[in-house]
Amino acid sequence: MAYENILEVEHLSKRFPGVVALDDVELRVKTGTVHALMGENGAGKSTLMKVLNGMYKPDSGVIRFKGEPITIQDTRSAILNGISMIHQELSPIPQMTVAENIFLGREPIGPLGLINYKRLKEMTQELLDRLSIRIDPSVKVVNLSVANIQLIEIAKAISYNADLIIMDEPTSAITEREVEDLFKIIRALRDGGKSIIYITHKMDEVFHIADYVTIFRDGKYIGTDKADSITKQVLIEKMVGRALDEMFYKEKTKVGEVMLEARNLTKTGQFEDVSFKVHRGEILGISGLMGAGRTELLENVFGITSRESGAVLVKGKEVRIKSPADAIRHGMALLTEDRKLTGLYQMLSVRDNMYIANIRSYIRLLSLDFKKIRMDCESQVRKLRIKTPSLQQTIRNLSGGNQQKVLISRWLLTDPEILILDEPTRGIDVGAKAEIHRLMTELAKAGKAIIMISSELPEILGMSDRILVMHEGRKTGELAREEATQEKIMNLATGEVEAIAANGQ
Amino acid sequence: MASKAEEAAIGEKPVGGAGKNGILTTIKAMWTKIGILFIFIGMVILASFLSPAFLKANNLMNVVMQVSYIGLIALGVTGVIVSAGVDLSSGSIVALTAVVSSSFAQRPDWAAALFPGLTGLPFIVPLMVGLLVGSLVGFVNGWLIAKTNIPPFIATLGTMTAVRGLAQLYSRGRPVSGLSDAYNFIGQGSLFGVPFAVLLLLVLAIITHFMYSRTRFGRYVYAIGGNVNAARVSGINVGKNLILIYTFAGFLASVAGIVVASRIGSGQPGLGNGYELQAITAAVIGGTSFSSGGIGTVPGTIIGTLIIGVLNNILVLTNVSAYFQDIIRGIIIVGAVIIDERRRRVRK
Ligand SMILES: Nc1ncnc2c1ncn2[C@@H]1O[C@H](COP(=O)(O)OP(=O)(O)OP(=O)(O)O)[C@@H](O)[C@H]1O
Ligand SMILES: [Mg+2]
Numbered sequence: 024m025a026y027e028n029i030l031e032v033e034h035l036s037k038r039f040p041g042v043v044a045l046d047d048v049e050l051r052v053k054t055g056t057v058h059a060l061m062g063e064n065g066a067g068k069s070t071l072m073k074v075l076n077g078m079y080k081p082d083s084g085v086i087r088f089k090g091e092p093i094t095i096q097d098t099r100s101a102i103l104n105g106i107s108m109i110h111q112e113l114s115p116i117p118q119m120t121v122a123e124n125i126f127l128g129r130e131p132i133g134p135l136g137l138i139n140y141k142r143l144k145e146m147t148q149e150l151l152d153r154l155s156i157r158i159d160p161s162v163k164v165v166n167l168s169v170a171n172i173q174l175i176e177i178a179k180a181i182s183y184n185a186d187l188i189i190m191d192e193p194t195s196a197i198t199e200r201e202v203e204d205l206f207k208i209i210r211a212l213r214d215g216g217k218s219i220i221y222i223t224h225k226m227d228e229v230f231h232i233a234d235y236v237t238i239f240r241d242g243k244y245i246g247t248d249k250a251d252s253i254t255k256q257v258l259i260e261k262m263v264g265r266a267l268d269e270m271f272y273k274e275k276t277k278v279g280e281v282m283l284e285a286r287n288l289t290k291t292g293q294f295e296d297v298s299f300k301v302h303r304g305e306i307l308g309i310s311g312l313m314g315a316g317r318t319e320l321l322e323n324v325f326g327i328t329s330r331e332s333g334a335v336l337v338k339g340k341e342v343r344i345k346s347p348a349d350a351i352r353h354g355m356a357l358l359t360e361d362r363k364l365t366g367l368y369q370m371l372s373v374r375d376n377m378y379i380a381n382i383r384s385y386i387r388l389l390s391l392d393f394k395k396i397r398m399d400c401e402s403q404v405r406k407l408r409i410k411t412p413s414l415q416q417t418i419r420n421l422s423g424g425n426q427q428k429v430l431i432s433r434w435l436l437t438d439p440e441i442l443i444l445d446e447p448t449r450g451i452d453v454g455a456k457a458e459i460h461r462l463m464t465e466l467a468k469a470g471k472a473i474i475m476i477s478s479e480l481p482e483i484l485g486m487s488d489r490i491l492v493m494h495e496g497r498k499t500g501e502l503a504r505e506e507a508t509q510e511k512i513m514n515l516a517t518g519e520v521e522a523i524a525a526n527g528q
Numbered sequence: 529m530a531s532k533a534e535e536a537a538i539g540e541k542p543v544g545g546a547g548k549n550g551i552l553t554t555i556k557a558m559w560t561k562i563g564i565l566f567i568f569i570g571m572v573i574l575a576s577f578l579s580p581a582f583l584k585a586n587n588l589m590n591v592v593m594q595v596s597y598i599g600l601i602a603l604g605v606t607g608v609i610v611s612a613g614v615d616l617s618s619g620s621i622v623a624l625t626a627v628v629s630s631s632f633a634q635r636p637d638w639a640a641a642l643f644p645g646l647t648g649l650p651f652i653v654p655l656m657v658g659l660l661v662g663s664l665v666g667f668v669n670g671w672l673i674a675k676t677n678i679p680p681f682i683a684t685l686g687t688m689t690a691v692r693g694l695a696q697l698y699s700r701g702r703p704v705s706g707l708s709d710a711y712n713f714i715g716q717g718s719l720f721g722v723p724f725a726v727l728l729l730l731v732l733a734i735i736t737h738f739m740y741s742r743t744r745f746g747r748y749v750y751a752i753g754g755n756v757n758a759a760r761v762s763g764i765n766v767g768k769n770l771i772l773i774y775t776f777a778g779f780l781a782s783v784a785g786i787v788v789a790s791r792i793g794s795g796q797p798g799l800g801n802g803y804e805l806q807a808i809t810a811a812v813i814g815g816t817s818f819s820s821g822g823i824g825t826v827p828g829t830i831i832g833t834l835i836i837g838v839l840n841n842i843l844v845l846t847n848v849s850a851y852f853q854d855i856i857r858g859i860i861i862v863g864a865v866i867i868d869e870r871r872r873r874v875r876k
Contacts, residue, residue, distance in 0.1 A: 078761065099763035110761065116754035118822040119747075127751055127762040130744055137742040 026090040029054040029187055029218045030075075035084025037070055039420065041412035044070040045081070048244040050237055052187070057209060057219045059233035059250065062262055063452040064424025065410035066239040068222050069111050072189045076108045077101040089186070099128075107185035109176050111192045111222070111423055111450070112363065117165035122147035124164055125179045150182050154208055169196040169361075170313035177205060181212065188212065189220045192423075194228065195450050198312050198478050206232050224424070224452050225479075226255055238262055263454040271485025272461040274468060278488070279303030281339060282472035283355075283441050285324055288333035293319040294496040297333075301441065301472040306463060308487025309476045311516050316496035317476045318360050321443050325350045325357040337441070351380070356439035358430060360446050360476070366430045367418055374400045374414035376429050381436040403432035407458055424451045431459065442466060445476045460486060480509050494518040564815060568831050571838045579845035587841070589723060595837035596725045597622070597800075599830060600784040601807035602814075603736045604666075604777030606829045609811055610740070611773050612753040612821025613680035617669060618781040618807055620691035621662045622800025625785025627695050629658025630704035630711075630795025638706025642699065651710040658786045659779060665691055666778015670771030688804065695797040705794035715791030725787045732783065737826035749773050753821025809857075810836055813864040835860075 030052040037045040045067045052058045060068050073079045075086065077095040085092055088104055095101050101108075115124050122143050123130075131146065133139035147160035156174050164172060173196045180188055190209075194202045209219055209232055221233060229236060230250060238245040238261045245261050284300045294316040301307045309317050323330050326344040334341050337353045344350050350357070359365040368376050377400045378385060385391045400414050407428040411421055418426055427450060434442065444463075448456045463486060467473055477483050483490055490502045492515035500515040575582040582588075601618045608615045631642040633654035641647050665687055672683040717724045740746035748769045751759040760766055784803070789795040814832030816824030839860065843853045 076761070097763075098761050099765075102763050108761070114755055114758035114761065116751050116758050116822060117820075118754050119750065123747065123751075124758075127747075127759070128764050130747065132744065136744075137738065138744060138747065140742075 031087040056234040062239035065422040105186040107183035108189040122160040276304040284336040290330040311493035315493040354440035356434035597784040599833040602810040604780035617688040619800040619803040621781035622785040623695040625782035626789035626795035627699040629654040633711035662782020666775040670774030674767035
């Protein structure tokens with residue numbers, strides 16, 4: 024450990040067609056520290072990490088690792104050098120077991136060149152025990168929840184015993200309690216002399232875990248500070264380039280008639296006997312731990328799956344919603360949780376991804392009104408500050424957060440009356456998040472009914488008029504905005520208290 | 529390594545496989561595997577009722593013998609489909625291998641030898657040449673797919689067409705006959721009363737099974753098919769492993785080519801027509817998934833192969849007309865895949 028900085032990046036640039044993702048950036052990570060990297064969506068954080076991980080080649084610049092300049096050819100050489108990474112986009116191999124996934128590419132080999140599965144399982148068990156992750160090594164990943172998959176990816180990155188571990192939004196899919204556990208692991212790693220680069224959009228996490236913070240903006244290096252010498256305000260200002268107050272934008276709205284009502288919805292194994300109502304002008308927050316059945320419930324309301332019993336009423340009239348098309352016809356919109364799986368048309372342009380759900384209203388005789396489409400899309404790009412070189416850019420090439428914004432625009436264009444948002448700000452930067460929250464409030468004021476699933480308690484508390492909490496497929500409680508606290512929600516979410524609040528109306 | 533991470537406790541209770549869902553899915557997955565075995569056993573029982581001739585040892589051996597080529601090809605094709613690819617060239621490889629290896633196996637007394645100067649060579653020469661030719665075509669498939677990034681369907685469609693032409697060209701469009709006894713033993717001989725070709729299939733199936741399920745190479749094929757990006761970021765050389773699996777598939781197709789040629793005692797450029805599709809059928813009936821890579825097993829494929837064999841045999845023994853035979857085969861293929869898709873949807 025002769026070197027003070029385990030990693031020194033200097034004058035590094037990387038451009039993609041039409042985008043300068045990294046413009047002469049630098050980054051210095053002190054050995055044995057947790058170094059947060061922050062910036063808006065599209066600031067170039069993931070791009071730099073992918074350069075360090077050998078997935079992209081930089082156009083120019085120097086990388087010094089453990090004091091020596093290195094070139095990183097591919098992921099393999101990154102691993103050999105002692106750099107491992109948790110990727111922002113989770114990428115497990117579904118049909119393989121936890122053990123196979125973790126040690127993919129490093130399987131223990133016995134005589135005859137055969138994989139020693141017994142040893143593989145032991146190694147995995149040791150690793151998981153060390154990290155106190157309780158997942159069976161021999162279960163197939165396809166059977167795990169997103170949160171558990173994320174834990175597996177974390178375990179995998181740590182298992183390389185790398186000196187520098189890159190974590191690109193490692194907590195996007197796990198809940199606060201698991202985040203706390205991850206932090207314990209990170210501290211233990213740091214105390215053991217490892218260095219960690221930690222990327223997140225969650226402010227609280229930074230002040231909790233990071234020793235240093237580096238900020239990027241628009242592909243440029245802005246600065247590095249000690250985490251305890253910078254305030255949240257300053258941090259945000261540096262990221263966004265202007266002052267921004269981080270308060271949730273919430274206004275009192277006029278609550279009108281019931282827009283959507285669900286009665287005793289049941290689908291065995293997913294959710295049981297759940298009822299709720301959303302009124303015009305209201306935001307109903309839905310909280311719960313991962314796997315509580317929140318997504319399954321709302322996807323069911325939206326007609327994606329069938330159920331055993333229960334009824335859905337729109338504006339007081341029972342409706343039969345057998346497909347998303349029915350739901351859209353009844354004025355609903357659903358922003359799905361998994362944008363890669365159920366949101367994006369990866370190969371299509373930003374524009375095509377945006378107007379597709381609203382295509383009906385652009386039909387002009389035999390063609391589409393492309394001028395109107397362009398205007399609408401451009402106004403969405405401006406409103407949500409979507410970072411894209413043009414409307415023609417293939418959406419796959421946008422940063423994760425910007426992809427999410429495009430999807431939100433898609434549903435806003437349909438001008439829905441009932442808006443269901445499943446983790447609407449997951450992976451979205453502070454600026455855009457505030458923007459989306461403001462939008463939600465505006466929409467509520469304009470008389471829409473909004474349902475928001477969120478795993479972020481501050482967001483739930485800040486934005487909801489009423490909060491429905493679920494635990495293992497059941498509704499464990501409903502809280503009015505005034506009475507809700509972080510603690511009450513957690514108690515209901517973990518199933519420790521099962522008390523349906525009186526304010527159920 | 530001295531970490532304090534022990535203190536961290538993630539997940540209050542055991543999660544994942546230990547949960548209800550895990551057990552349920554394993555049961556379901558097992559049911560389907562056994563389900564295919566059930567279908568197979570059911571067909572055998574049905575066959576023995578339909579025709580008393582079916583269960584005779586002689587007939588049974590014949591059933592297996594007749595699908596042994598398909599089985600050999602299907603072993604390789606399984607790996608290819610698992611890697612999220614496809615191989616359409618196997619039938620043409622059978623033809624090319626058949627004519628090329630036969631041309632080195634001709635007896636000296638055969639007047640119409642393709643290369644009169646090369647007759648009477650040791651038995652090992654035609655084998656080596658044949659296997660080399662098939663592996664080479666497989667290598668070209670893999671190289672095209674790995675290096676030029678064209679879809680496997682297109683790459684192997686191209687080689688399928690070109691290699692068929694090559695076989696015609698090489699043999700001047702005529703059968704290559706007059707093969708040595710030693711060579712013909714492969715397709716015609718028996719050991720301990722079992723056709724040699726069947727033993728060959730058995731041995732190669734066992735080796736392939738271990739290769740796919742227990743070696744790094746095999747697991748990397750599953751990994752690539754399951755999620756190519758994950759494989760890449762785990763440091764797996766995707767291109768190299770793709771080339772290897774296609775080469776292996778070509779190798780197995782050439783084994784089939786040698787078996788076919790020696791079975792009929794002549795290498796013909798028209799051999800193996802449609803074998804690629806039958807092999808794919810066997811793999812698919814056996815649970816290899818076309819819709820998502822990373823799924824498929826050798827035992828499944830072998831059962832799939834046997835199902836095809838038994839079905840063919842029933843249809844012949846019961847004198848079903850040829851048209852009906854094809855219709856029934858078609859229904860069985862689609863039915864098998866529907867079952868397969870159902871199983872996949874167990875997820876969540
Ligand atoms: N493969 C690619 N091709 C073209 N453009 C790309 C590619 N990868 C990234 N970009 C662009 O480079 C810029 C930086 O993207 P990057 O993913 O590094 O952002 P980020 O800081 O990680 O954002 P987020 O917080 O949303 O994850 C973005 O404008 C993005 O659109
Ligand atoms: Mg990113």
